[in-house]
Each structure stands twice: as C-alpha cells, then as structure tokens.
Amino acid sequence: MEIFKRMEQHDYEQLVFCQDKTSGLKAIICIHDTTLGPALGGTRMWNYETEEEAIEDAIRLGRGMTYKNAAAGLNLGGGKTVIIGDPLKDKNEEMFRAFGRFIQGLNGRYITAEDVGTTVADMDLIHEETDFVTGISPAFGSSGNPSPVTAYGCYIGMKAAALEAWGDDSLEGKTVSVQGVGNVAYTLCEHLHQEGAKLIVTDINQEAVARAVKDFGAIAVAPNDIYSQQADIFAPCAMGAIINDETIPQLKVKVVAGSANNQLKEERHGDELEALGIVYAPDFVINSGGVINVADELYGYNNERAMKRVETIYDSITRIFEISKRDGIPSYQAADRMAEERIDRMRKSRSQFLRNEHNIISRR
Ligand SMILES: NC(=O)c1ccc[n+]([C@@H]2O[C@H](COP(=O)([O-])OP(=O)(O)OC[C@H]3O[C@@H](n4cnc5c(N)ncnc54)[C@H](O)[C@@H]3O)[C@@H](O)[C@H]2O)c1
Numbered sequence: 001m002e003i004f005k006r007m008e009q010h011d012y013e014q015l016v017f018c019q020d021k022t023s024g025l026k027a028i029i030c031i032h033d034t035t036l037g038p039a040l041g042g043t044r045m046w047n048y049e050t051e052e053e054a055i056e057d058a059i060r061l062g063r064g065m066t067y068k069n070a071a072a073g074l075n076l077g078g079g080k081t082v083i084i085g086d087p088l089k090d091k092n093e094e095m096f097r098a099f100g101r102f103i104q105g106l107n108g109r110y111i112t113a114e115d116v117g118t119t120v121a122d123m124d125l126i127h128e129e130t131d132f133v134t135g136i137s138p139a140f141g142s143s144g145n146p147s148p149v150t151a152y153g154c155y156i157g158m159k160a161a162a163l164e165a166w167g168d169d170s171l172e173g174k175t176v177s178v179q180g181v182g183n184v185a186y187t188l189c190e191h192l193h194q195e196g197a198k199l200i201v202t203d204i205n206q207e208a209v210a211r212a213v214k215d216f217g218a219i220a221v222a223p224n225d226i227y228s229q230q231a232d233i234f235a236p237c238a239m240g241a242i243i244n245d246e247t248i249p250q251l252k253v254k255v256v257a258g259s260a261n262n263q264l265k266e267e268r269h270g271d272e273l274e275a276l277g278i279v280y281a282p283d284f285v286i287n288s289g290g291v292i293n294v295a296d297e298l299y300g301y302n303n304e305r306a307m308k309r310v311e312t313i314y315d316s317i318t319r320i321f322e323i324s325k326r327d328g329i330p331s332y333q334a335a336d337r338m339a340e341e342r343i344d345r346m347r348k349s350r351s352q353f354l355r356n357e358h359n360i361i362s363r364r
Pocket residue numbers: 114115116117146147148150179180181182183184185202203204205208223237238239240259260261287288290291
C-alpha cells in the first residue's frame with residue numbers, strides 16, 4: 001500500500017501507528033480532518049487478517065467521522081482508531097493503558113470513544129491515562145455506553161426514511177430485516193418491536209440471534225440470506241461495505257436504514273440504490289446519535305441537552321431527501337454536500353489571524 005498516496009486521496013492529516021510489546025497493542029489512529037475541532041471518533045478492536053485491511057478500515061472510518069461530526073453540527077473533526085486483535089481473547093488492562101498514553105501524546109488532537117469490540121470498561125482504562133476519551137462510566141459524570149442513543153437516533157432516522165418512502169412515518173406493521181443484532185441493533189429492535197414492526201434478524205453470533213427471537217419474536221435467518229428477505233426496510237447494523245455488487249440485486253426492500261458505518265462499498269452503489277428507487281438514509285447521519293451523546297461530555301454531560309440534539313436526526317434525514325430532490329442527486333451525495341459545505345464555511349470563517357496560547361502565529 002502506498003500510504004501517502006492513499007492519504008492524499010481524501011486529504012488525511014495524520015496516521016499514527018502505536019506499538020507496545022508488553023501488552024501486545026497494535027493500534028492505528030487516523031486523524032482525517034480537524035478543521036472543525038479535535039478529531040473525535042471511536043476505537044474499533046477487530047481481528048483483521050492483514051495490516052493493510054486494518055489501515056484501510058481506520059482510514060475509511062476516520063473520514064466517515066469527519067462527515068458525521070460536521071453533519072451533526074458538532075465542533076469536532078473526524079478520526080478513528082483500530083486496534084488489531086480479537087476483542088474476546090486479546091484484551092488486557094495494560095493494552096488500554098498504553099493506548100491511553102499514546103492518545104495523551106497527541107495532546108488533544110484526537111479524542112476516542114467506543115466502537116465495535118470496545119466497551120465502557122475499556123474507555124475507563126484509557127481514562128486512567130488521558131482525559132481525551134469519552135463514553136466513560138456514568139460514575140465519572142459521563143454518558144456511558146453510546147449504543148442505546150445511537151439506536152434511538154437510528155430509529156427516528158428510519159421513521160424519517162419511512163416518511164419519504166410511504167408518505168407516513170409509522171413503522172407499525174412494517175417488516176424490518178436487521179443484519180447484526182449487537183449493541184446498537186438490539187435496542188433498535190426494541191424500539192421497532194414496541195411500535196409494532198415485524199423483525200427478521202441475522203448475526204454470526206447465535207446467542208445474539210436467540211435473544212432477539214426470544215425478546216421480540218424476530219424470525220431468524222442465516223447471515224447470507226438477510227439481503228434477499230421480503231421486507232420493507234433493510235437495517236445494516238454489523239460491518240461496512242455490505243451494499244455492493246453482490247447484495248444490491250438481492251434486495252427487495254424500499255428503504256435501507258441502519259447503524260453500520262460505511263455501508264456503501266463504493267459511491268456508485270449509492271447511485272444504484274437511487275436508480276432502483278430505494279430510499280437510502282445516509283449512514284453517517286442516521287448513526288450519529290452516539291457521537292452526539294458522547295460529544296456532550298466535552299461540555300460537562302447533560303442528558304437532556306444531548307437528547308435534544310439527537311432528536312434533530314429526524315429533520316436532518318428529511319432535509320437530505322429534500323436536497324437530493326432539489327439538486328437531482330442521490331441521498332448519499334446530498335449528505336456529503338451538507339457536511340462539506342459546513343466544513344468549508346467554517347474554514348473560511350476562521351481565516352482571520354488569531355494569536356494562540358503559545359504566542360505562535362497561527363491561523364487556527
Ligand atoms: N455503538 C455505537 O454507538 C455506534 C455508533 C455509530 C455507528 N456504529 C456502527 O454500528 C455497527 C454496529 O455497532 P455495535 O456497537 O452494535 O457493534 P456490535 O459489535 O455490538 O454489534 C455488531 C454485531 O454484528 C454481528 N456481525 C458481525 N459481522 C456480521 C455478519 N457478517 N453478519 C451478521 N452479523 C454480523 C456481530 O456478531 C455483532 O453481534 C458498526 O458498524 C458500528 O461502527 C455504532
């Protein structure tokens with residue numbers, strides 16, 4: 001992989017490789033863009049098969065956070081970390097303490113939180129070494145696990161997508177096929193079940209499937225069969241790149257709306273959904289509830305204030321469909337435009353000279 005060439009492609013600021021032999025830590029921090037503020041984005045722990053795969057994931061996820069934070073109106077840039085390892089076998093206290101020290105070394109340019117494979121307990125360990133971490137235990141006056149809030153944002157975003165598809169945002173009687181019933185999707189299923197939606201679920205973890213079947217009367221299907229289900233809405237809530245050349249022809253749904261990051265394998269897959277008349281709720285907007293919630297910790301966490309901002313996801317999704325129709329562009333492009341325009345506006349508004357705290361001439 002030609003790393004600098006890849007970084008130039010979407011103007012990445014910084015990639016940090018962190019290694020600690022004692023704990024076995026191998027982490028890659030990607031800071032994509034800090035125009036709006038410090039880069040906030042979670043830490044994913046995953047058993048990547050190759051280092052290239054891990055770098056690519058950090059890079060794609062980091063850029064996604066720039067767009068997510070910008071579209072959510074947060075004064076934060078975008079970044080992400082991946083830790084190479086099996087979250088069920090390879091974690092230890094020293095690993096997260098070592099990682100916390102690496103974050104501290106970045107002096108606030110990057111702030112972390114949970115993602116797939118990491119928990120509140122891991123964030124608490126990081127917090128032993130740095131304050132540049134969110135999603136830590138409520139015992140510290142913080143917001144805790146972001147997943148239930150992500151799930152709620154995803155639920156109201158799905159309602160906004162339903163309004164676009166059927167002219168009515170009720171999900172009662174709608175069938176939703178859910179890929180991955182982990183932290184976010186379990187709570188999403190709970191909201192959907194309460195509203196009277198029917199659920200079809202899959203997961204590579206059979207315990208997670210069994211729980212959704214038992215608690216919500218969901219129908220279970222094999223992982224590869226989830227795309228071809230006769231459903232109204234497909235909710236991707238596992239890993240990325242699942243809207244692709246193989247899966248699009250299988251879809252029978254009218255709406256794609258779920259929590260997974262980077263759902264479109266390539267941008268052209270968003271064009272294909274649009275051409276098929278499938279309403280796509282852009283991933284980085286519908287799944288922004290968690291980051292909105294943890295970002296509030298930076299002001300001294302206030303649940304009421306955070307949830308008020310999370311509620312705006314419904315309007316943001318609606319607005320994206322309006323821009324899409326007005327400008328004749330697919331919804332994913334409308335969401336990108338919304339985020340990019342805010343970053344450009346803020347970049348320009350900050351162009352006057354400001355002397356910073358170190359008395360160094362700076363334009364930031
Ligand atoms: N947790 C959050 O607050 C949050 C916020 C924004 C976005 N997201 C994104 O939402 C997605 C889910 O996050 P989560 O926190 O619920 O993670 P999680 O690890 O708790 O859940 C993911 C689930 O997907 C399952 N899975 C993995 N590969 C699968 C496959 N090929 N087929 C079926 N199931 C599969 C896993 O077994 C797991 O149960 C991720 O893409 C994450 O980046 C999460």
